[in-house]
Amino acid sequence: MFRPLEVFIGLRYTRAKRRNHFISFISLVSILGIAVGVTALITVISVMNGFDKELKDRILGMVSHATIEGIGESVRDWPHAIEVARANPHVLGAAPYVERQAMLQGTRVSGAIIRGVDTTLEPTVSEVGARMVEGKLVDLVPGKFGIVLGKELAMTLGVGVGDLVTVFAPEFSATPIGAIPRMKRFTVVGVFEAGMQEYDSGLAVVAMQDAETLYRLDGPTGIRLRLDDLFQAYPVGKQLAGTLGQYYRVTDWMQGHSNFFKAVAMEKKVMFLILSLIVAVAAFNLVSTLVMLVQDKQADIAILRTLGQSPASVMGTFMVQGILVGTLGIALGVLFGVLLSLNLSAIVHWVEQTFHVTFLSPDVYYISELPSDLHWPDVIWITLTAFAFCTFATLYPARRAAKTDPAAALRYE
Secondary structure (H helix, E strand, O other): OOOHHHHHHHHHHHHHHOOOHHHHHHHHHHHHHHHHHHHHHHHHHHHHHHHHHHHHHHHHOOOOEEEEEOOOOOOHHHHHHHHHOOOOOEEEEEEEEEEEEEEEEOOOEEEEEEEOOOOOOOHOOOOOOHHEEOOOOOOOOOOOEEEEEEHHHHHOOOHHHHHHHEEEEEEEEEEEEEEEEEEEEEEEEEEEEOOOHHHHEEEEEEEHHHHHHHHHOOOOOOEEEEEOOOHHHHHHHHHHHHHHHHOOEEEEEEHHHHHHHHHHHHHHHHHHHHHHHHHHHOOOHHHHHHHHHHHHHHHHHHEEEEEEEHHHHHHHHHHHHHHHHHHHHHHHHHHHHHHHOOOOHHHHHHHHHHOOOOOOOOOOOOOOOOOOOOOHHHHHHHHHHHHHHHHOHHHHHHHHHOOOOOOHHHHOO
């Protein structure tokens, strides 16, 4: 006979045609419920991973992974600092910059951050040049006082490429007629679209030498770094801070955006817990299925007990059957969930074209496509969680079967 006995009998019960077709129907509902729950959980977590990845790409495409700053207004001996940073094997690019606040006036007025960049080195640390919708970043020629605006900022100012923008620095110059704000006219040479409100509506890029002239600085205010692994920003920054010495400080991207990404991570955990309840409800349908099965198999249980099968063995028999039903539902859920997650963007695009609907309008949302990023560790964790629910759901019916009294069960047979 096939060993172990519990697995043999459990599989035999599963394959056998039951007299009570309602039990079979409830088993099918349990399988489908678990499959739907697991599919929903994998898909939603993948979509949240996709949004997280998309936001990181957009934010980190505009900000540096790490930044070297000086103690004063500008970085001392910044070429040496760049040389030290590039010597680190994790640093892929380093570029100096000037960053200050300003008031911009075109047709209308708006505040913004002025960022002075070296156009030859900036592409190694950011994607401003790759996100240009009009003009090119290399059009920022030092001494020509050109400016590149975020798309929303250009619309707010009411200007376009070729128009003049007056930049007011929040500093004053002493003149015979009194203190007047420092100002300079810039020509709009390009417009970029980062896809993030923070940058599209509040960032203007100029040549670094022009920014130094406007703010009367003798050097950049910092050095932006791009790393091979953005999650190594803190240890790399700590190492560079120790190498450069006390006149420099190093910050990383997590210090400026940690609250945002922590909120996204917390939302992902909460969604996991909420959707896990769907899997839990479907798994506990196994309780009713197995309870009815135990009631239907009272005579079989009594015969097995009289033949010498122990209560623990009877309990194992019905646990095998419950776990088998749960495993089948989990397997179907993982299959459909993985397939749906990998093809979600194409499916949503097909639905939008077929039914002429738009789920994420580009006029409203900065992310106009539904992203999906499948992580296999998440799939494994969801599978184990669902399996634990199914195993726990089999305990009560199995214990009830183990406590069956053979004499009472066979009394009316």
